[in-house]
Amino acid sequence: MTRGLDPEGHIAPEGSLTRVPHAFGPVVAAARDRIPEVFGARLNGAYLYGSIPRGTARVGRSDLDLLVVLRDGPTDSDRADRQALDEALDEEFPQIDGAASLLAGRAQVLSEPERYDLGWFVACLCTPLLGEDLSAHLPRYRPDTLLARETNGDLALLLPRWRERIVAAGDSEAALRRLVRYMSRHLVRTGFTLVMPRWNGWTSDLREMAGAFAGYYPARGDEMCAAAARGLDPVGDAAVLRAYVDDLGPWLAGEYARVHGVKAPRPA
Template sequence: MQLPVINPNIPFQSQYQPVVSSLIAYLKAGLKDNLHSVYVYGSVARKTASPGRSNIDVIVVTHRHFENQKTTIFNTLRWRFKKDYPFITDVSIETALVDEVASLDSLFSWGFLLRHCSVCVYGPNLAECFGHYEPSWEIAKFWNMDVADWVSYYRDKIAKSNTPDEQIKAQQTIAKKLLRASYSLVMYRDKQWIDDPVTCGAQFLHYHPERQTDIERLGILLKMQRVIPKRSVIGLLDDYGQWLVKQYQKTEFRIG
C-alpha cells in the first residue's frame, strides 16, 4: 500500500498564505542564488494549522553551505514573523544541501519527509527524485529510534522549567512526539501513515488497548493550556515513555 502525499493544489488556509509568501520572499532576498528550494511541512502543509497554537515548519535547501549567514538570517526571520504574524507560535527551520537530499543515503530521511510530509513552495521539487513509499519498519525506526533521547530531554526540561509557558510548551511537545511514536510502533502492521497526534493515539490503541490510560493522559497534555503538576508529567514519562522505548528496542531486535 502506497502512502498518501499532500495535494499541492489545495491552497493553504487563507490566514497562512501571506505567511508562506513572505517566507519565500525573505529567503530569496537573504540567500539569493544559493537558494535551491523551500518546503513547508507539518500542520501548515496539511492545511490544519490552528492560529495561536501552530508553528510553521520549513525546510530550506541550498546549493552551498552558509554557516556565516545562517544565525543572522534565521533569527531576523523569526523576529519579523513574531511581529508581523503573532498567531504563528514559532518558525522551525531545517536546512540541507541539494547533494545531501538527492541521495540514496537520504531515502528514509529527506526523501520520505519531502515526498509524503511536505509541500514544495519554491524551486525545483526534490520530492520528485523519490518514488512512493509504503508503510514500513524502516520509516518508523528512522524517525523514532531516538525516542529515549526525547524522553530524557523533555523530562529534564519540564523538571527545570521556571515559567508556566515554558512547561506548557514542553509538555505539549513531548506529548505530540510520544503519540506519533506510539503509532509508528505499529505502522508496519497497520499499513497507514497518520500524522495527527490524537488520531495516532487512537489507532495505536487498536493494537495496545492496555495503554488506554496513558494515551488519554498524553491527549490531556497535548491539549491542556495550563500547567499539569510536574510530578504527574514526569511520572508519565518515566512509565509510558520508558515502556515505549523498550518496545522499539524489542521490535528492532525482531525485525532488524
C-alpha cells in the same frame, strides 16, 4: 485513497498549497518572499509542512512549519538568519503561534542514511514552496517496518536530552508549555509509527494516531490519547514532562526497539 495511501499502497503526499486556509495565506506569502532574501544564492528550495498545508491549522494556535534546503550544509550564520526569520514572522503575524524553520543541505536530504527519514519527510510530508522539489529524486514509501525504524527508532537517545531541557526550562510556564507540545507530539508520532505497519496507513492527525496506537496497546491507550490532546492544547506542567521521560518514553523506546529495532547511526 485509503488511510493516506495511494492505490499502489504508497504513502501519498499529504499537503498542498491549495489547502492553505485563507487566514494563513499572508503568512505563507511572506515566507515565500523573505526566504530568498535571507538565503540568496545558497537556497536550493523551501517547503511547508504541518497543519497549514494540510488545511487543518487553527488561527492563534498553529505554528508555521518550514524546511529550508540549502545548496550546501547550513552554517552558524545560516542558523542565525533562520532564527531571525522565524522571530520576525512570529512577531508580525498573530494568526500563528510561533514559526519554526528547519535547515538542511541538499546532499543530506538525498543521502543514503537519510533516505527513510529526512528523505521520506520531504517526499511525503512536505509541500514545495520554492525552488527545486527534491521528491523527484526520492523513492516512493510504504508504511513498513524499515520506515518505522528509520523515522522514530531513536527515542532512547533523545530521552536524556529531554531531561536536560526540562531542567533548563525551570518554572517558566511558557518554556514548559513549548516542551509539552513538542514532546507530546513526538511521543504520539512515535507511538503511531510503532503500530503503523500493522495499521497499514499514514495519518498526521494526532488524535487518529493515538487511536490507532490504542487499538494495539490498550493498556497505554489513555496515556497516548491524553498526550495527543496536550499536543494540540499544551499545558505548562513539569509533572507531565517528568511522566513522559520517566515512564511513557522509556517504555515506548523499549517496545519500539523490540518490534522494529534501533535506527541506524547517522554521521556526526
